[in-house]
Amino acid sequence: MSHTFRHYGECAMIVTRKKDVETVKKHASKARKVIIVGCSECAAICRTGGSEQVREMAEAFSDREVLATISIESPCDKRISTRDFKRIEEELADADALIALTCGSGAQAISEVTGKRVVAALDTDFVGMVERLGRFYERCSHCGECILNETALLCPVTLCPKGVRNGPCDGIKGTACEVYEDRECVWHAIHSRLTERGELEAFTVYHAPVDWSECHSPKEAVWERS
Amino acid sequence: MGALLTERLAYMASIESMEQAAALGANVPDKTALLLGEYGAICPIAVLDRIRQTLKGPVLLELLSKNKNRDLIRSSIITSAACGFQGVLLASGIFSSGDGKARPVYDLDQAQMLRLALGLRETEAIPNSFIIAVRSASGNAPAELRARWYIEEGADYIALEKGAVPGLESKTLLIEPVRPA
Numbered sequence: 001m002s003h004t005f006r007h008y009g010e011c012a013m014i015v016t017r018k019k020d021v022e023t024v025k026k027h028a029s030k031a032r033k034v035i036i037v038g039c040s041e042c043a044a045i046c047r048t049g050g051s052e053q054v055r056e057m058a059e060a061f062s063d064r065e066v067l068a069t070i071s072i073e074s075p076c077d078k079r080i081s082t083r084d085f086k087r088i089e090e091e092l093a094d095a096d097a098l099i100a101l102t103c104g105s106g107a108q109a110i111s112e113v114t115g116k117r118v119v120a121a122l123d124t125d126f127v128g129m130v131e132r133l134g135r136f137y138e139r140c141s142h143c144g145e146c147i148l149n150e151t152a153l154l155c156p157v158t159l160c161p162k163g164v165r166n167g168p169c170d171g172i173k174g175t176a177c178e179v180y181e182d183r184e185c186v187w188h189a190i191h192s193r194l195t196e197r198g199e200l201e202a203f204t205v206y207h208a209p210v211d212w213s214e215c216h217s218p219k220e221a222v223w224e225r226s
Numbered sequence: 227m228g229a230l231l232t233e234r235l236a237y238m239a240s241i242e243s244m245e246q247a248a249a250l251g252a253n254v255p256d257k258t259a260l261l262l263g264e265y266g267a268i269c270p271i272a273v274l275d276r277i278r279q280t281l282k283g284p285v286l287l288e289l290l291s292k293n294k295n296r297d298l299i300r301s302s303i304i305t306s307a308a309c310g311f312q313g314v315l316l317a318s319g320i321f322s323s324g325d326g327k328a329r330p331v332y333d334l335d336q337a338q339m340l341r342l343a344l345g346l347r348e349t350e351a352i353p354n355s356f357i358i359a360v361r362s363a364s365g366n367a368p369a370e371l372r373a374r375w376y377i378e379e380g381a382d383y384i385a386l387e388k389g390a391v392p393g394l395e396s397k398t399l400l401i402e403p404v405r406p407a
Contacts, residue, residue, distance in 0.1 A: 162292075162318055162330065166337030168368050169318040170361035179321045191368035203368070204375045209296060209338045 012129055013042040014076075014103040015136045016049065016122040021060045024099065028119045031097035034064055035088065037110060038071040039102040045133065048122050049101030057099055057121060067091040075106035081113045092116065144215045150202050152193035157210075159186035165207040228313050228357030228382045230284060234258045235315070235385060236404045239288075240266035244277065250404045251281045259284040261315055261385075261401060264293070271302060275309040284312035286357060292319030295333040296342065303343050304351050313357020315385050316340055336360050337375070344380045357382050359399060364389035 028034060036057045043049025051071055058066045068091040072084045085092055097117040100107040107120040128136035141158040147165060148155055157163045161179040162171075167187030171178025175188045194200050236254045240263060241247045247268070254260050260281055262274050271287065278285045287306045289299060306314055316339040321330060334342065343358045360376045362384040363369035373384045373391045384391065385399040 161321055162332040162335070164318065164332070164335040166335050166372070168363065168372060169336060170363050170369075171318065171320070172363045172366065172369050174366060185368075187368050187372075188366065191371070195367075203371060206337065206341070209334050 012127055012140075013045055013136070014105070015125045015128040015138075016043050016046050016103050017125055018048050018053070019121055019123055021057070024057075024119055024121045025060065028061075028064075028097045028099060031095075031117065031119075032064055033067050033094055033096045034061055035067050035091060035095045035098045036061070036069045037075060037098050037100050037102065038069070039075050039106055040071040041074050043102055043106070043122060044071070045130070046136070047134075053101055057101060061099065067095050072102075072106075075100070075102045076109050078109050078113050081109055085114060142219075143210050144219075145210050147207050150205050150207070151190050152197065152199070152202075154186055154190050154193065156186050156190065159189075165209070166204075227380075228355050230259050230312065230357060230383070230399070232257055232259045232284070233398070233400060235261040235286065235399050235401045237261045237263065237288075237401045238404050239263035241268045241274070241277065242266045243268065244273075247277045248280055250406060251277070253404055253407055254281065254283065256283075259286055259312065259399075260404075261286050261288055263288045264290050265320070271305045271309060275306075275311070278309070278311060286313045286315050286359065287311045288315045288317055288361075289339070290317055290319030291332050291334050291336070291339055292321065292330050293328075295331055296338075299334060299339055300342060300346070303346055307352040307356045311356075313359060313382070314343065315359045315361055316343065317361035337372070337379070340376055340379055340381055359383035359385050361385050361401075362391065364391050 036054050038051060038054035039049040054069045054071060058069050068088045070088055072081055074080050092114060095116060097119055098110055098114060099119050099121050100110050101121045104124040107118050111118040126138040127140060129139045130136055138158055140155060143157050156165060156167055160167060162169055168185050172185045175184055177183045177185045191203055194203050236258045238250055260283060262285060274287060289302050291299060303314055316336050318336055340360055346352045347354060358381055360381045362373040364386055370391045373394060376384055377394060377397050383397050383399045384394060385401050387401045390398060
């Protein structure tokens with residue numbers, strides 16, 4: 001078994017992948033003057049939107065006029081984006097498009113903050129736990145109905161490809177997952193962990209289906225003013 | 227509570243044409259119930275029901291959660307009972323089939339499907355005699371614990387492709403693919 005379930009760390013981040021540069025340039029084909037925008041948080045750690053990737057993208061757009069490059073600490077935070085874009089107000093006014101090396105939330109926040117055409121240069125994959133640089137693991141699916149306390153802190157909704165909340169499914173092969181045969185079935189891992197803890201009675205506690213009436217996109221969390 | 231007078235399910239996992247179903251159906255051994263799967267090109271219940279009518283013996287329908295949300299699972303159970311199937315086998319379904327690019331559904335797991343089906347029986351949306359079986363695994367502690375849970379919850383049977391769950395032998399149906407002649 002090459003893959004077992006362990007605690008990997010405490011840091012979580014949005015994991016992104018680079019889009020093909022030619023695809024990005026195609027979406028920006030009408031823009032003559034561009035600004036390259038990076039993210040110095042998640043995308044920088046993923047090496048998809050850090051200063052090096054911003055420089056590479058600027059080089060890829062060398063056939064256009066690159067008015068500025070900027071790395072924003074958290075482009076998804078409109079307050080920070082608004083603050084940082086003030087530093088390049090003149091270039092921003094002149095730009096035809098912004099090339100966003102950020103997650104989808106970041107690209108949309110930039111669009112809302114600047115009112116400019118924004119081309120998303122990254123694909124957003126998942127919110128990941130960081131083991132170390134280059135090793136990111138999805139551990140939460142944001143289902144809105146967390147059952148971690150009943151499953152020995154292993155999330156079956158995420159770690160089971162079928163998202164089975166009362167497992168294992170009929171596909172378990174020995175101790176392995178039906179879908180990823182080199183990985184332990186998460187329900188096997190949950191069973192082992194609950195057995196070790198003397199909490200096996202939790203294994204067959206029934207978990208009702210997720211109530212999707214509460215899980216429509218887009219989700220919002222808006223605090224009431226006290 | 228439903229009951230079958232057989233311990234074996236002859237399995238047609240993938241039905242691609244009416245002709246293939248008729249040809250395979252001729253090979254179903256006596257005293258064996260037939261299990262029609264949903265992996266082939268032909269899977270709407272109405273068409274599977276036409277096949278059912280050409281076959282001898284009791285016929286169960288395998289219902290997968292991989293391609294249905296809870297609404298469709300509910301209507302599939304009710305429809306299969308209304309059509310005259312002897313029962314259903316509730317299964318999650320192989321994760322990736324076809325070109326593997328479709329978004330899997332898995333809105334419900336098998337335990338949740340079972341609760342849904344038992345609820346339909348309780349409200350008489352399906353007859354009491356309609357068999358509710360659940361596909362299971364064996365050979366490891368968590369799978370066998372879950373299989374026992376299915377029976378304790380009210381499943382008529384568990385169905386296995388191989389092995390056995392100790393103590394559940396009388397509640398187990400063995401699945402064996404129907405072979406072409």
